[in-house]
Amino acid sequence: MRSTEPASGAAAVWDIATPSRPGPLPGVGMAGFRARTADPVDLSVVPYPAVTVAVDLGEAPLAVEDGDGGLHRGSVVVGLAPTGVHGRGRAIECLQLRLSPVVAHAALGGCAAWGRGVVPLRELWGREAGRTRERLRLAGSWQERFAIAGAELARRYEEGRRVDPEVAFVWGRLVTHRGGIEVERLAAEVGWSRKRLWSRFRSQIGLSPKRAARLVRFDDAAHRLAAGRSAADAAAEAGYADQSHLHRDVRDFAGVTPAAVAGAAWLAVDPVAWTGPPSPRPA
Template identity: 60%
Template structure:
């Protein structure tokens, strides 16, 4: 399904392993059957089982010893129809049951009973497809603008996009924020940050990444990285989550589409 990517993880460790999430331009769904605990340090929220993490959150950390986890990334365009709560999810961690009710537990049991990861992916894909068909799609203009942001890696002028779709700046801000969960400017900056973070993790210098990413100078890159991740570029480059991320979603598969 376009706009959806999945990865599965299973294993045990002698001691609990903790990873802090690096902000990402997608809504992330965790379906856990082990002992994983997700904590949002900003709000104090602690969740287990089926959990939804809003786009761009950098205050979330996960920990556990017994890992049996299906992780799903949803483009905000897809998430609007599948979850029906884009605005509310923008900066929070919520239980899947709060959005899907009893269907969440039924889906979790079907995924748990599946005999292989491919079967688990198939069960989840079917569940998402049903929800998407029954949900309300974003405006075509919003979907177009999101595609432009992803294609340009966040280097777009939002005013130009508004003019291109024939909307006023006020209308674009209102419709985009209600359906995607972020303002257009914040969304574009998040997309650019994601590209920067993966370039840093790949070993490129902050100075080079700043120059290639269209930043005025390296200090502006440092400011944006600190604003999103609460870490310096050097710390982001060494973040365990990004190494883990690259195994789960290799660079060639990272594009979210719509």
């Protein structure tokens, strides 16, 4: 376990553990979070180009409010581009998984439910969600927990229904180019019509290719803002036409201003918990 000691700010709320070695399944990131305080913790979720699974391991249930006013308690799956999602709880302890949507399609059992919203994990895994949670709670270390979660995801991925190789390829290209590549070009590269790519990609990833590209670019800009770059610099470096273009995307995805994104607690832990975004599963 690697436990962090951030000096100040939102990240100081957490003890964070990360895996000591890569897991068995590419396209999956993991981190363990334990709150340093018994006081209530409230987090606004910033959309990220991965499907996020939060396995609640604490004594008091984690509460996650979705953008439609629904309240979910316990382990949840947060989709690719949710808006208005907030998590809160006391003495929080959870295992967080970030899955490339290419992996999530097979490992979580489809994407219709989690494309843009919040879904209880039990709705996707049934009773096995509770049994897996108990195994994780009883594990003797975070490293053991990472091994259990990695093996479970790998098993479900192998048994699940894969995305089309063309869809996996297009997702990988969007991530590699940080959203800065034309969808028409990608359709030509896989030999599909634009209409076919749009239909297959949306049905298997949960977003249209264009919105997925915007999400990847927004994430790039959001992390630049969190690292201290000005809105003008972040816009230019992330490939936006101008600063107002960045403002529109930030408002669309996060519902706030670039300044608010720069100070978001959800992003404050990223340099410690995640070395980078989950890589797409090779086709």
